[in-house]
Amino acid sequence: MSLHFELVTPARLVRSEEVHMVVVPGTDGEFGVLEGHAPFMSTVKDGAIKVYKAAGAAPEEIKVQGGFAEVSAKGLTVLAEHVEG
Template sequence: MAGLHFTLVTPEKQVMSDDVHMVVVPGVEGEFGVMEGHAPFMTTLRDGALSVYRTAGGTPEQIRVSGGFAEVGDAGLTVLAESAEA
């Protein structure tokens, strides 16, 4: 069951807003995975690919992002990217 709410937004549009199993994010200090219940934090992104796992053990959906921030909080994971493309 998908339990993490994930939102990806660029200045032009909302790219995704859905409940997922896990997201692997390209942070400036390395990649990190976020699942439901992750501790709150905020970091900047490096250019790279987000891996969105809709289900446990599923094939990840890749979304290329450039720049921006990621925030994990009570509402889930929010990524504010300068640009994003599937």
Template sequence: MAEAFQFELVSPERLLLSEEATQVVVPGSEGEFGVMAGHAPMMSTLRPGVLRVSRPSASEEAFFVRGGFAEAGPKGLTVLAELAVPMADLKADDIARQIREAEEDVADASDDASRMRAQIALDHLREMEQAVGSN
């Protein structure tokens, strides 16, 4: 059995996880990477994607993450994400509805600043939709 290490997943809203893990696969900006106990020190920014946590009990959990960074070291891993949502909470129908609404917001924007904010929101929803579809 793989050795456990301390893992924390934090978003601006709350601490999502603070527990032992045997492996965490992180969507880094340079590609996915796995972290296990005793990992060499490193930092990486995150790209939108699915973060997968394996626990000593052999259970697994997945989260959609976007933005932020990960810091790994021999004592553990901390992921500070701008957005972190359990994949179990994401529903394809809800995301599709939000995308339609965001597309309307882009089309209805009255100025460049509003259009840019609406387009960023739309892009984020599409990233989430892609993660749900590939999971």
């Protein structure tokens, strides 16, 4: 019952973990990804990715700049150009 979430920048692999839900700031609006999401691809605008480790838990925010989000059977992969912190 968890989503595999990966956050990658050109410099390094920032995150690779199992989470409950991730909210990604897509160019056409924010979208949340849970486990079993349909295959989906979107560009990402500058903003904060919210990572929910468990249902109902407080989200952890990661600021990203420019990139892509891809949802496949393997999980969610975010390719970002810059990650703050």
